[in-house]
Amino acid sequence: MTTIPAFDYLEQYRAIEDEFLDAAKRVFESGRLILGSEVTGFEQRLSDFLGAPAHAVGVASGTDALVIALRAVGVSTGDQVITAANTAVATVSAIREVGARPRLCDADPETALMDVEGLAELLDDRVKAIVPVHLYGSVVDVPGLVAQIGGRSIAVVEDCAQALGSTLHGRSVGLLGNAGAFSFYPTKNLGAFGDGGACLSVDRELTERMRVLRSHGMGADGDVVADGVCSRLDELQAALLTVKLRHLVRHLERRREIASRYDRLLGAGVKRLRATPGASPAPHLYVVRVRDRDRVKAMLAERGIETGIHYARPIHHMTAYEDLGYPRGSFPHAERLAREVLSLPLYPELGDDAVKRVCEAVNEIVGSEPPG
Ligand SMILES: *Cc1c(COP(=O)(O)O)cnc(C)c1O
Numbered sequence: 001m002t003t004i005p006a007f008d009y010l011e012q013y014r015a016i017e018d019e020f021l022d023a024a025k026r027v028f029e030s031g032r033l034i035l036g037s038e039v040t041g042f043e044q045r046l047s048d049f050l051g052a053p054a055h056a057v058g059v060a061s062g063t064d065a066l067v068i069a070l071r072a073v074g075v076s077t078g079d080q081v082i083t084a085a086n087t088a089v090a091t092v093s094a095i096r097e098v099g100a101r102p103r104l105c106d107a108d109p110e111t112a113l114m115d116v117e118g119l120a121e122l123l124d125d126r127v128k129a130i131v132p133v134h135l136y137g138s139v140v141d142v143p144g145l146v147a148q149i150g151g152r153s154i155a156v157v158e159d160c161a162q163a164l165g166s167t168l169h170g171r172s173v174g175l176l177g178n179a180g181a182f183s184f185y186p187t188k189n190l191g192a193f194g195d196g197g198a199c200l201s202v203d204r205e206l207t208e209r210m211r212v213l214r215s216h217g218m219g220a221d222g223d224v225v226a227d228g229v230c231s232r233l234d235e236l237q238a239a240l241l242t243v244k245l246r247h248l249v250r251h252l253e254r255r256r257e258i259a260s261r262y263d264r265l266l267g268a269g270v271k272r273l274r275a276t277p278g279a280s281p282a283p284h285l286y287v288v289r290v291r292d293r294d295r296v297k298a299m300l301a302e303r304g305i306e307t308g309i310h311y312a313r314p315i316h317h318m319t320a321y322e323d324l325g326y327p328r329g330s331f332p333h334a335e336r337l338a339r340e341v342l343s344l345p346l347y348p349e350l351g352d353d354a355v356k357r358v359c360e361a362v363n364e365i366v367g368s369e370p371p372g
Pocket of ligand 1: 090159161183196197
């Protein structure tokens with residue numbers, strides 16, 4: 001019995017190995033390793049793909065992309081930033097890194113996304129920004145969120161780390177609010193061979209501020225005009241990402257195909273998440289909700305099926321975030337999701353037979369009849 005891994009980049013690497021090696025050789029022989037033409041070229045192609053008006057800003061990680069975007073919209077020490085209780089730690093560590101205080105909100109149990117309706121009661125004068133997280137490739141209703149903000153001066157910085165390729169009413173994530181942050185962590189929809197990230201905005205001026213911030217706040221003439229950071233995408237990762245960008249449409253199409261196969265082949269007793277109306281998700285993770293999740297995960301592992309959990313602990317259950325002052329029970333939906341979510345294997349090279357094998361195993365373990 002062959003094992004079905006939760007994630008595997010090797011098959012994809014082998015399929016287009018020559019392109020990667022050519023790109024790497026080009027960088028090695030170029031004489032330039034930081035902020036050269038590979039980064040500029042990638043930034044431009046990424047923006048073209050997303051439909052962004054200004055070139056994206058390549059940075060060292062998705063976490064840094066969030067940090068830089070938050071700083072660019074003016075978040076600093078003592079400000080408050082609202083985000084989801086059920087997100088990757090990176091969302092919250094980025095908020096803390098800029099000196100702001102994260103305020104959490106519960107999830108909508110149907111979508112697992114930030115409960116936009118429930119936000120209203122959290123909005124006050126101390127809130128400087130909101131970070132909606134497009135979890136699993138699903139899309140938060142950002143226009144709905146902006147409507148909740150009303151006339152208040154609160155920026156929206158989208159965490160798009162898991163949602164590259166996702167759109168809402170045809171518009172890419174990251175361009176729905178004031179700024180967006182993407183991650184090229186290897187497992188993500190566009191994964192590098194190491195760390196990488198990008199931030200962008202619909203606002204050209206804001207994009208240029210982010211570009212300055214990523215390299216010590218230094219302007220074109222060498223003067224330092226803001227307190228920046230040192231966080232640059234390097235030439236090698238940019239060249240490798242440019243190769244992957246050429247195959248991205250096909251890879252995202254395959255992700256969608258796998259997700260719809262799961263939709264079809266999983267039994268009615270296996271609880272799925274709902275998408276936001278108007279959204280066209282580029283699925284990053286295929287997440288189901290099961291009771292007795294850890295047992296289901298172990299039984300799948302016995303059958304050679306690796307799965308993931310995103311995430312086993314909501315943010316307020318993390319030791320370092322106890323000082324946020326949210327006792328257990330504060331976010332019942334996020335807490336329940338943490339107990340029930342299970343991520344089934346999803347990556348472009350996953351074959352139809354493997355998807356079928358996963359569905360049969362899940363249906364059997366959960367005791368659910370496959371759809372007629
Ligand atoms: C991966 C991820 C990040 C951070 O990206 P890195 O590139 O690992 O720093 C941020 N937010 C979410 C939701 C993520 O999944």
